[in-house]
Amino acid sequence: EAQVTQNPRYLITVTGKKLTVTCSQNMNHEYMSWYRQDPGLGLRQIYYSMNVEVTDKGDVPEGYKVSRKEKRNFPLILESPSPNQTSLYFCASGGGALETQYFGPGTRLLVL
């Protein structure tokens, strides 16, 4: 089954404690992206990757890092989380050339 998986689905942490949210896709997509969803703001892009070892900032990259060492994986790293990073995070992957992007199930993060 074609899918995008994210882990963990729910996470409560404290300010400053490094965390990683994993994302994996089994569709051999080159393009992957991270979004955060906040009430009244819709979804906003954090980082994206056009292929292995090719990543770039989206609209709201501050406080986040990513890596793309393998085609299927695109982890999101919060080196020192802060309460304003409390949000719902989605990973997405697409087949390129503006094909449909498919989203993971989301990760709800609460930073205390």
Place this chain on the structure above:
Amino acid sequence: AQKVTQAQTEISVVEKEDVTLDCVYETRDTTYYLFWYKQPPSGELVFLIRRNSFDEQNEISGRYSWNFQKSTSSFNFTITASQVVDSAVYFCALSEATNFGNEKLTFGTGTRLTIIP
């Protein structure tokens, strides 16, 4: 810069009524794609439709239909004979072709649709 506006924050209708969700977009590109996604209470994002800027034909899929009008920069979504399972937040999104390889989706703020039994 691209922008998507969903002016209806919340809509409530009684079951079996028809409902239209509005989406207005802004872009300078002549080639772009429009999308609708559904987010049910469980939280995942479910892809509904993708439409490119050169195809203005309306689309119908069961009880769902979409009306794309370039003249008014709108891509509205209609649910006919609504059902309780249609209750969700619906997002309209835009992706531009000339974004240097970044297939970023610009989302509207969403419309929360509640179907009253």
